[in-house]
Structure formats: C-alpha cells, structure tokens
Amino acid sequence: MELKALRNFITVVDEEGVTAAADVLHVSQPTLSRQIKELENELGTTLFTRGTRSRTLELTSEGRLLYRRAKEITELADRTATEIAVREEVTGDIHISAAQSVVMRTVAKAMVRLHDKHPRVRVHLHDGYGVNITERLNNGLADFGVLVQPTDMSHYDFLPLPGGDPMGLLMRRNHELATHDRITAGDIKGVPVIVPHGVLVRRNLSGWYRYNGEDLNIIGTMNLLYNASRFVEEGYGCAICPAGLVDASGKSDLTFRPLEPPVYTKLAIAWKKSQPLTPASTAFLDELRAVLQGA
Missing domain, CATH: 1.10.10.10 (Winged helix-like DNA-binding domain superfamily/Winged helix DNA-binding domain)
Incomplete structure (x- = not known):
C-alpha cells in the first residue's frame, strides 16, 4: 500500500x-x-x-x-520524516499518551524547563488508559506513556512518578454519603457506582472492598472521568475515581470524599526499550530526571 x-x-x-x-x-x-x-x-x-x-x-x-x-x-510516516529532518538541532514533537492524573504536573514541570531551553520543541498530549496507552507506545505513536501501576513494564524503560492520586467517591452534593468525611467499604455497600475500567482490570480495589463477600454494585465503567462526572450530576449513581480531576468545590453540584482506609494510584512514565529516542525526547528525559531529583 x-x-x-x-x-x-x-x-x-x-x-x-x-x-x-x-x-x-x-x-x-x-x-x-x-x-x-x-x-x-x-x-x-x-x-x-x-x-x-x-x-x-x-x-x-x-x-x-x-x-x-x-x-x-x-501519522507515523509524517513524524518519522520530521524527526529525520531535524536531528541537527533540539526541535520537533514529543507525543505523550497519559492517564488522567494530577501527577502530570511533574511531567508538565519538565516540559516547561525543556521549552525554556528549546522553544521549538512541541508537546502533543493524548489522554488514554492502560491498553490504549501501551498500544500507542508499541506502535510508535507515543514517545512516552504515563501508566497507572501495577502494569507489566517488561517491554519498557520507565521512571516512577512521585506522589499519587487519592481514590474516593464522587457524588452529588445532596447524596446521603456527602455527610461523611471518608467512605468505607461498609458505607458503599449497595451504592450504584461507575468505576474506571482500568481499576477493574488491575483490581486496585480488590483489597479495599470485600464486604461480607459481596462485590461493588457497578452500574457502569469509564476510561476518562469528565463524561462520567456529567452522569453523576444527573443522578446516575456515584463514581469511584482519583481526586482533583473534576471540580468538586463549593461552587459545584458535586463533592468528593476519600476512601478509608486510603487507596492511592501510583504512576510511572515509560518508553519502549527498542525505540531510539529523538533528540527532543532525550532532552525531555534529562529535564524530567532533574525535576525528579529536585522533588
């Protein structure tokens, strides 16, 4: 073809x-x-x-x-042509496929440092989830992937990202559980919830929730939180999700309560072992390592 x-x-x-x-x-x-x-x-x-x-x-x-x-x-052909044409200087595009997380601030700090030194470098962000991110890494469509752990990292080089997102329950402000400071497994028994698809695959909550041998009352799954939060606003259950990704302040109709005992998502930024890094990607990794050392 x-x-x-x-x-x-x-x-x-x-x-x-x-x-x-x-x-x-x-x-x-x-x-x-x-x-x-x-x-x-x-x-x-x-x-x-x-x-x-x-x-x-x-x-x-x-x-x-x-x-x-x-x-x-x-897309890959266009990127390849661009990368070959600009190898003489630190310029070009960096493609990052990432799970939604406040930990992305660390990645953003590295990109700010890089752009200050090399203003002709551009970043392209692709919001995704586990399988989608690894597929883009494997196909060469992403230079880096920010992956929620645990994930099989045997095919990648990676750096753990500091911190983590506390998991909790997103609900309408008038929900009966909104009076709680924290949400336990007993509190959530029977409550209809939307759960991230990746959380189910990785079984992140398997140790947190086992109430009398029963499972969560899951009425839906999601990959990204924004659309699911609109369902919650309309009364389609609650959502188990990381904190800080949608507005749950006093101005919002939604509110967020962390899980008890606490559950945190951990993330790492990965790149393919067998894929040569472009000068722009190498420079980005240098800045990211500097940010992580400073942290």
Missing part, C-alpha cells in the same frame, strides 16, 4: 464521498475512484457501500479497520 493511496482513502472517508474528496485533492473523480478500486483489489475486500443517501458512501467493517490503521500509518 502506498502512502498516497492511504492519504486519498482517508480524504474520501473524511469528505464522505469521492466527488467532494476529488475537489479537495484536486484530482479528477474517475482517477480517485480508480485509486480506491485498486486499493480494494490489493486488499481483496470491499471498503465502501452505498449509503442511505445516494451520494454518500459508508465504510464496511474492513473499511473502518483500514481507516484507523491508515491514520496511524500516515
């Missing part, structure tokens, strides 16, 4: 049709249609079906897979 063919395929998907894509790409419609057909022949599958509106195209399941991979391939 040629990069040009993949880029043209992406444009057809984004523009929802060959005619509109041909205008954007400044090529004739027959030429673009022929390129898509050649791509289908090369892959031995159909990428599009005619949509409910006669002029629109809809992706098949194979087409959706190719679209996702084509975006990754072209």
Whole structure:
C-alpha cells in the first residue's frame, strides 16, 4: 500500500464521498475512484457501500479497520520524516499518551524547563488508559506513556512518578454519603457506582472492598472521568475515581470524599526499550530526571 493511496482513502472517508474528496485533492473523480478500486483489489475486500443517501458512501467493517490503521500509518510516516529532518538541532514533537492524573504536573514541570531551553520543541498530549496507552507506545505513536501501576513494564524503560492520586467517591452534593468525611467499604455497600475500567482490570480495589463477600454494585465503567462526572450530576449513581480531576468545590453540584482506609494510584512514565529516542525526547528525559531529583 502506498502512502498516497492511504492519504486519498482517508480524504474520501473524511469528505464522505469521492466527488467532494476529488475537489479537495484536486484530482479528477474517475482517477480517485480508480485509486480506491485498486486499493480494494490489493486488499481483496470491499471498503465502501452505498449509503442511505445516494451520494454518500459508508465504510464496511474492513473499511473502518483500514481507516484507523491508515491514520496511524500516515501519522507515523509524517513524524518519522520530521524527526529525520531535524536531528541537527533540539526541535520537533514529543507525543505523550497519559492517564488522567494530577501527577502530570511533574511531567508538565519538565516540559516547561525543556521549552525554556528549546522553544521549538512541541508537546502533543493524548489522554488514554492502560491498553490504549501501551498500544500507542508499541506502535510508535507515543514517545512516552504515563501508566497507572501495577502494569507489566517488561517491554519498557520507565521512571516512577512521585506522589499519587487519592481514590474516593464522587457524588452529588445532596447524596446521603456527602455527610461523611471518608467512605468505607461498609458505607458503599449497595451504592450504584461507575468505576474506571482500568481499576477493574488491575483490581486496585480488590483489597479495599470485600464486604461480607459481596462485590461493588457497578452500574457502569469509564476510561476518562469528565463524561462520567456529567452522569453523576444527573443522578446516575456515584463514581469511584482519583481526586482533583473534576471540580468538586463549593461552587459545584458535586463533592468528593476519600476512601478509608486510603487507596492511592501510583504512576510511572515509560518508553519502549527498542525505540531510539529523538533528540527532543532525550532532552525531555534529562529535564524530567532533574525535576525528579529536585522533588
């Protein structure tokens, strides 16, 4: 598959049709249609079906897979070209895929130091969760990943990040448990909760919550907290989550109470052992180590 063919395929998907894509790409419609057909022949599958509106195209399941991979391939190709072109100086892009955490302030401090010394370095943040972050690391789409522990780190070099996020219960301010200073396993028995998907996979709460042999009353899972907090605001249960990620101050309809006994999330920043670091990434690690030594 040629990069040009993949880029043209992406444009057809984004523009929802060959005619509109041909205008954007400044090529004739027959030429673009022929390129898509050649791509289908090369892959031995159909990428599009005619949509409910006669002029629109809809992706098949194979087409959706190719679209996702084509975006990754072209992004990686662009990054590679940029990195090769700028190896003479400390400049370029650093891609960080990270779990949401207040510990990211440590990463931000290192980036501030780096940008003061090398203002042509840019950072691209991608909010994610365990599997998503490691996939981007493994595919070369992320230079660094900030991962909640415990995680299998056998394929990575990493630095532990200091501190940790206290876990607690996010709830409406008028919830009956809002009168508690802290939330115990007994308090939460039977309470409908939304729980981070990664917490379930890693079993972070397995030692904290076992009340008479019963499990949590889980009515939903989440990857990132912001949208889940909107569900909590509307009365769809409570959320078990780290502190400090959404507004739970006196101006908010939400409030947060830490767990008792305390439970903390620990994080580490990782990068692939086998992936050579760019000058920008190497300089960033130098600044991060300096910040961690100072801490």
